[in-house]
Amino acid sequence: MHWRETLPDWYIKKYGYQPCINIGTAGHVDHGKTSLIQALTGSWTSVHSQELKR
Structure with a gap:
């Protein structure tokens, strides 16, 4: 059974x-997680000023 067949409408x-x-x-x-x-994903996840300074 395919996973699509198990999804409710x-x-x-x-x-x-x-x-x-x-x-x-x-x-x-500072090991490259962001x-x-x-x-x-193509999106930048750092939003705090301290993160952006790094």
Whole structure:
């Protein structure tokens, strides 16, 4: 059975067929976590002034 066949109709109407994937990152300060996320998603995740100074 394909995963699409198990989705309820309301879910397909609201979200479509795109599966939700959660990925976590862990690492020490200044080891490239934000750069990795930017490369994978195309969005910059640093929003605080201290993060932007680095």
